[in-house]
Amino acid sequence: MSYLSRMNVLPPRTLRVMVLEDDELLRERILLPGLTDFGFNVTGARSAAELYRRMLTEHFDVIVLDIGLPDEDGLTVARHLRKLSSIGIIMLTGSKRRADQIGALSGGADLFLSKPVDVELLAANLHSLARRLQIPLRGSLQRLGAVDEPGKCWRLETDGWCLISPEGAMVALSVPERCVMQRLFAAHGHPVSREALIGALSEDVYEFDPHRLEMLVYRLRRKCSEQIGSALPLMTARGAGYVFVSEGAADKNATAEGQEQALNPQPAAT
Incomplete structure (x- = not known):
């Protein structure tokens, strides 16, 4: 039995994270279980269309967004999300081009991380962004x-x-x-x-x-x-x-x- 199931660690209101990543292995085997182990309520999607459908019925605090997607590039998704809400956005990309980093941040992303991303570093950035955006979470201090x-x-x-x-x-x-x-x-x-x-x-x-x-x-x-x-x-x-x-x-x-x-x-x- 896992630590999570034994301890019932997800509180009534924990940070809800959507991971938009088309690489199924990275999404399902690394990012989703890794972020769950750091206490996040995590959901995954492989395309922008799936993200938009999920957002019609579900609330997310932060989007972890890959730049390269099969139906719509991540920079366009970030700009669209920023026009609609103040949701936190962390961009992931394997690109080392400075222009992509500037484009991500100027287009509405709050943070930019290069692949391969360390899950512990991503978790720390998610917590930091939640504090900076003052996302209300119920939990003991x-x-x-x-x-x-x-x-x-x-x-x-x-x-x-x-x-x-x-x-x-x-x-x-x-x-x-x-x-x-x-x-x-x-x-x-x-x-x-x-x-x-x-x-x-x-x-x-x-x-x-x-x-x-x-x-x-x-x-x-x-x-x-x-x-x-x-x-x-x-x-x-x-x-x-x-x-x-x-x-x-x-x-x-x-x-x-x-x-x-x-x-x-x-x-x-x-």
């Missing part, structure tokens, strides 16, 4: 502050799918990353045992390899460091599990694991 000033804290937004740093930088979370971070935030600075985190990630805790949790934590720390240049205050509480702490308020017994320790954890003493 959890804070864990380093200081008492408003906004100067790590927080989860868009029902836990976005991790926001005290500086306002954003990291898009996958399903397992979101699950772990929600458990840690709910503990309000207290350690959460490895067993509790594994229990949140898997129905069968005995079949779950603990190294998968360690690798998830390692990759999440590295993601924050590489994408937003911030050290994630996700600490290892020795003998207790993991704790998400305010900056400068880490317990003396909690230390951040380095790359080698995360990849090659030492066996527990017997």
